[in-house]
Amino acid sequence: MTICKNHELNHKTMLRKIRIALATLSLLLITLLFLDFTGVLHHWFGWLAKVQFLPAVLALNVVIIITLILITLLFGRIYCSVICPLGIMQDVVARLRRKKNKYSYSPAKNWLRYPILAVFIVAIVAGVGSLVALLAPYSSFGRIVSNLFQPIYLWGNNMLAGIAEHYESYTFYEVDIWMRSLPTFIIAAVSFLIISALALKGGRTYCNTICPVGTVLGFISRFSIFGISINKDKCRKCGKCAKNCKASCIDIKTMTIDKSRCVTCGNCLNQCVFDALHYVPNLKASFNTQEESTTSAASASANEVDGNRRAFLASTAMLTTTAALAQAEKKVDGGLAAVEDKIIPERNTPITPPGSLSARNFAQHCTGCQLCVSQCPNKVLRPSTGLMNLMQPEMSYERGYCRIECNRCSQVCPTGAIRPITPEEKTSIQVGHAVWVKKNCVVLADGVTCGNCARHCPAGAIQMVPSNPNDEYSPLIPAVNEAYCIGCGACENLCPANPSAIYVEGHEVHKEI
Amino acid sequence: MKDINRRTFLKSLGTGVVASSALLSACKGKEEQVQNTTAKLQEPPTDKMTMRVNPNTGDKVSILGYGMMRLPVIEDAKNEGDPPFDQEMINKQVDYAIAHGVNYFDTSPAYCRGESESCTGIALARHKREEFFVATKLSNFSPDTWSREASQEMFNNSLKYLQIDYLDYLLLHAIGGTSRDKEGNDLDSLATFNARYMDNGILDWLVEQKQAGKIRNLGFSYHGDIKIFDMLLQWHDEGRYHWDFVQIELNYLDWNYADEINPSNTDAVYLYGELEKRGIPAVIMEPLLGGRLANVPDFILSKMKSRRPEDSVASWAFRFAGTPKGVLCVLSGMTYMEHLRDNIRTYAPLEPISEEEDAFLLDLANDIYNLHEIPCTECKYCMPCPYGLNIPEIFKHYNKMIKEGNMPNNPEREDYAKKRKAFLVGYDRSVPRLRQANRCIGCGECETHCPQSIKIRQELNKIDEFVDRLRTESFV
Numbered sequence: 001m002t003i004c005k006n007h008e009l010n011h012k013t014m015l016r017k018i019r020i021a022l023a024t025l026s027l028l029l030i031t032l033l034f035l036d037f038t039g040v041l042h043h044w045f046g047w048l049a050k051v052q053f054l055p056a057v058l059a060l061n062v063v064i065i066i067t068l069i070l071i072t073l074l075f076g077r078i079y080c081s082v083i084c085p086l087g088i089m090q091d092v093v094a095r096l097r098r099k100k101n102k103y104s105y106s107p108a109k110n111w112l113r114y115p116i117l118a119v120f121i122v123a124i125v126a127g128v129g130s131l132v133a134l135l136a137p138y139s140s141f142g143r144i145v146s147n148l149f150q151p152i153y154l155w156g157n158n159m160l161a162g163i164a165e166h167y168e169s170y171t172f173y174e175v176d177i178w179m180r181s182l183p184t185f186i187i188a189a190v191s192f193l194i195i196s197a198l199a200l201k202g203g204r205t206y207c208n209t210i211c212p213v214g215t216v217l218g219f220i221s222r223f224s225i226f227g228i229s230i231n232k233d234k235c236r237k238c239g240k241c242a243k244n245c246k247a248s249c250i251d252i253k254t255m256t257i258d259k260s261r262c263v264t265c266g267n268c269l270n271q272c273v274f275d276a277l278h279y280v281p282n283l284k285a286s287f288n289t290q291e292e293s294t295t296s297a298a299s300a301s302a303n304e305v306d307g308n309r310r311a312f313l314a315s316t317a318m319l320t321t322t323a324a325l326a327q328a329e330k331k332v333d334g335g336l337a338a339v340e341d342k343i344i345p346e347r348n349t350p351i352t353p354p355g356s357l358s359a360r361n362f363a364q365h366c367t368g369c370q371l372c373v374s375q376c377p378n379k380v381l382r383p384s385t386g387l388m389n390l391m392q393p394e395m396s397y398e399r400g401y402c403r404i405e406c407n408r409c410s411q412v413c414p415t416g417a418i419r420p421i422t423p424e425e426k427t428s429i430q431v432g433h434a435v436w437v438k439k440n441c442v443v444l445a446d447g448v449t450c451g452n453c454a455r456h457c458p459a460g461a462i463q464m465v466p467s468n469p470n471d472e473y474s475p476l477i478p479a480v481n482e483a484y485c486i487g488c489g490a491c492e493n494l495c496p497a498n499p500s501a502i503y504v505e506g507h508e509v510h511k512e513i
Numbered sequence: 514m515k516d517i518n519r520r521t522f523l524k525s526l527g528t529g530v531v532a533s534s535a536l537l538s539a540c541k542g543k544e545e546q547v548q549n550t551t552a553k554l555q556e557p558p559t560d561k562m563t564m565r566v567n568p569n570t571g572d573k574v575s576i577l578g579y580g581m582m583r584l585p586v587i588e589d590a591k592n593e594g595d596p597p598f599d600q601e602m603i604n605k606q607v608d609y610a611i612a613h614g615v616n617y618f619d620t621s622p623a624y625c626r627g628e629s630e631s632c633t634g635i636a637l638a639r640h641k642r643e644e645f646f647v648a649t650k651l652s653n654f655s656p657d658t659w660s661r662e663a664s665q666e667m668f669n670n671s672l673k674y675l676q677i678d679y680l681d682y683l684l685l686h687a688i689g690g691t692s693r694d695k696e697g698n699d700l701d702s703l704a705t706f707n708a709r710y711m712d713n714g715i716l717d718w719l720v721e722q723k724q725a726g727k728i729r730n731l732g733f734s735y736h737g738d739i740k741i742f743d744m745l746l747q748w749h750d751e752g753r754y755h756w757d758f759v760q761i762e763l764n765y766l767d768w769n770y771a772d773e774i775n776p777s778n779t780d781a782v783y784l785y786g787e788l789e790k791r792g793i794p795a796v797i798m799e800p801l802l803g804g805r806l807a808n809v810p811d812f813i814l815s816k817m818k819s820r821r822p823e824d825s826v827a828s829w830a831f832r833f834a835g836t837p838k839g840v841l842c843v844l845s846g847m848t849y850m851e852h853l854r855d856n857i858r859t860y861a862p863l864e865p866i867s868e869e870e871d872a873f874l875l876d877l878a879n880d881i882y883n884l885h886e887i888p889c890t891e892c893k894y895c896m897p898c899p900y901g902l903n904i905p906e907i908f909k910h911y912n913k914m915i916k917e918g919n920m921p922n923n924p925e926r927e928d929y930a931k932k933r934k935a936f937l938v939g940y941d942r943s944v945p946r947l948r949q950a951n952r953c954i955g956c957g958e959c960e961t962h963c964p965q966s967i968k969i970r971q972e973l974n975k976i977d978e979f980v981d982r983l984r985t986e987s988f989v
Contacts, residue, residue, distance in 0.1 A: 170931075170934050170935040173938040174942070331623070331627065331654060331655040331657065331658070332622070332623045332624070332625075332627035333582075333621075333624055333625065333626065333654075333892070333894050333896060334626045334896045335595050335626040335893075335896055335897045336595055336897055336901065336903060336948070337897040337898060337899055337900070338901070339901035339945075377988075400946075403985070405984075405985045405986075405988040406988055423988075442954065448954065448956040449954070449955055449956060450954040450955065450956070451954070451955065452952070452953070452954045452955070455974075456951065456981075494951055494952065496900050496952065496954050
């Protein structure tokens with residue numbers, strides 16, 4: 001008898017150990033996806049982002065959605081314990097408080113979780129990206145890692161690069177560390193603090209009251225085949241299991257477990273000294289007719305995307321001074337002219353990355369997880385600051401331009417907001433067009449010859465033409481052929497004027513040329 | 514391969530140190546003797562400097578002249594922008610130079626962002642006036658300084674900054690170059706020369722200063738158009754002006770290859786020959802081509818070292834430049850103490866290049882020419898670029914890759930990807946992105962100033978296209 005019991009106990013411990021091992025692995029790899037700036041890891045583990053529930057839903061990835069639902073129907077919410085990085089992160093944070101019996105049962109807060117889910121669905125349908133990004137668990141995690149942890153990772157890399165440079169090795173190279181968007185950074189920091197505080201205090205409170213994915217999966221897991229059940233004959237109501245349940249879902253008074261909130265972590269199983277808890281198929285108990293929230297699928301008509309986003313922060317101070325960066329004339333040898341940071345031009349229409357099809361498609365699909373932002377090797381993508389699509393990325397060219405050979409954002413995007421495109425396809429996708437700003441152009445303002453925009457245009461869309469049609473020897477100014485321009489921003493980035501005398505206006509709907 | 518070499522080198526150095534210290538502790542008695550010998554070998558003598566005599570004034574000038582164009586700076590944890598000059602180090606090096614017989618100091622109002630003269634003045638003011646000769650120039654970079662008044666002011670400022678009341682050597686700076694006047698018109702070399710020195714009567718005024726004793730030797734430095742050089746020497750022959758000395762670029766690469774490298778330049782063999790014919794002492798600049806002849810690829814280095822294993826690569830260039838009898842002094846912009854020490858070792862005393870060695874060096878020149886480096890000497894005359902580029906650093910990186918054998922120019926080779934990464938990573942390390950070649954708008958401001966007549970815009974474009982191709986390819 002005792003041998004058998006031990007065997008049973010080992011079996012339970014094993015379940016928990018497997019859960020912890022898998023969770024650790026998946027948290028580690030997903031975190032690395034956001035940290036690694038070289039794009040190497042994506043080749044191997046990019047799928048981990050694509051199996052996340054909400055991205056799969058937005059990408060209409062039927063195979064993954066059905067698999068996840070089936071897994072939940074079969075085993076309960078193991079998704080929340082093993083796949084969701086935000087969930088695992090909370091477990092890690094909760095472990096920091098090393099105390100036994102730290103939790104207690106609390107009734108489900110249906111009044112909170114169902115309305116939040118409803119709001120969330122409305123936000124998705126209406127294309128209010130900022131709200132979706134704020135609530136989606138995977139996005140929160142991505143935001144936290146890319147804003148708070150990637151800088152530390154990059155800093156470490158730069159240390160190595162410094163050492164490598166010292167030894168004339170080219171293995172590590174320095175990368176820029178920059179604040180891509182202050183509002184997003186603040187939101188990331190606040191989310192991290194709130195979620196950590198909730199995890200420390202109440203385990204999975206966030207997952208069971210706020211997280212819309214948790215609510216959906218919780219709804220499904222009520223009907224799951226496998227589940228933890230209490231053997232009422234064996235239970236002595238000692239409450240040890242409830243005190244160690246991070247989901248606060250074991251009601252010891254009624255000896256029931258709220259399967260909609262249980263994340264099947266298995267922590268309770270080996271707490272029970274009376275062997276009353278088991279993870280078993282439980283067919284008869286599942287179909288208890290509880291109240292069902294008919295989530296009013298708010299089929300709000302797809303609101304028009306806020307194209308003309310007002311800046312959340314007044315970040316684009318337009319200074320229309322000429323480009324004269326340094327002294328006009330040289331008197332002595334040596335020295336470097338000052339170079340100023342490029343001023344971000346004010347764009348009527350923001351630029352969305354190639355592959356995103358249109359501003360609307362992008363706004364409806366992007367969950368603002370920051371994966372593409374953390375990966376963009378050309379420092380083009382950053383979270384936008386507009387209210388409606390706060391945290392969804394947009395493009396700007398002060399630090400680099402969208403190089404023709406790069407398609408990394410389209411490869412990493414798990415939601416289909418940026419569809420996978422090849423570099424060849426990219427050469428014919430028009431995300432915007434270049435606009436010449438006469439008063440800024442150094443050719444006319446400073447009387448020098450230039451043509452740097454034309455020289456660097458990968459599409460051959462810029463030619464230099466005489467500024468005076470009657471004088472072929474007059475200073476040459478750039479002329480943009482909008483039909484060829486793909487909006488890559490090479491001209492804007494390499495323009496010597498500040499703000500640039502040539503800049504890209506985005507297109508609401510991308511065109512193929 | 515390079516890394517491994519380096520690592521094994523470090524390792525062997527490590528074992529070497531261990532072994533020698535073990536040896537030393539074993540024979541305690543001989544320890545001091547051994548150490549003293551090595552130190553002595555490194556320390557050049559103070560009384561053996563080869564001196565040359567200036568036939569005009571009888572000045573006994575050291576064959577090594579201190580060029581004050583590449584002064585040491587205080588490098589502070591990679592701060593962007595221009596670091597300050599290290600006056601303490603300048604003083605120390607000037608003291609050391611004088612203590613070892615160096616007595617010729619060459620500066621200019623334009624050098625080192627305009628600070629060279631005052632730095633030199635501070636260092637020299639701590640020595641007796643008769644211990645040194647000072648050469649400075651009437652510079653010509655900005656048309657603002659071309660008026661008679663501005664030129665006189667420049668001259669008087671030189672005396673003031675140098676803290677002296679007469680100049681030993683004064684040069685018309687870099688004649689033979691072109692320029693762009695205030696209206697933005699391009700002037701050819703003759704128009705530039707006339708506008709700078711003749712139309713304002715400043716050359717005649719300088720002759721007056723010489724008669725008044727404010728200038729002891731009047732000469733010119735030359736780069737660029739040979740017409741101007743010939744014209745000035747013709748004036749010398751006609752007795753119109755007397756040149757006490759002339760400063761030219763001379764080294765074993767430019768001796769025969771100057772016009773191959775750039776058709777608008779002239780071989781040093783001609784320049785020196787013209788001066789020698791007339792008995793005009795030659796002051797030599799760019800004996801090392803801004804360090805390019807001190808930093809050569811391994812296959813060239815090994816040829817030099819197998820002949821004279823204990824001598825530095827640079828010493829060959831200095832011996833070559835000092836060998837012709839008509840050379841008064843060879844200028845070297847010695848930024849670091851090691852440079853100074855090594856050059857003094859070479860010149861105290863000078864062992865002239867033999868005929869056989871001469872042939873060897875001219876052979877090496879052919880090898881170096883075939884590297885197709887960009888002939889930049891990092892003189893920084895082109896700087897500051899109004900659009901923020903760091904032109905000399907861009908060229909330096911390019912040349913460095915050639916020299917290290919890291920040029921990714923053959924995609925068929927196995928190590929191509931590795932070289933490409935080295936080129937790109939090294940490029941970003943040496944030059945910040947905002948100062949790289951793709952920022953060149955082609956205004957051409959730099960090209961009028963380049964004493965090597967490098968077609969800077971064309972070279973930058975070439976590098977830009979090369980880098981762009983590498984970046985495109987390197988994306989996986």
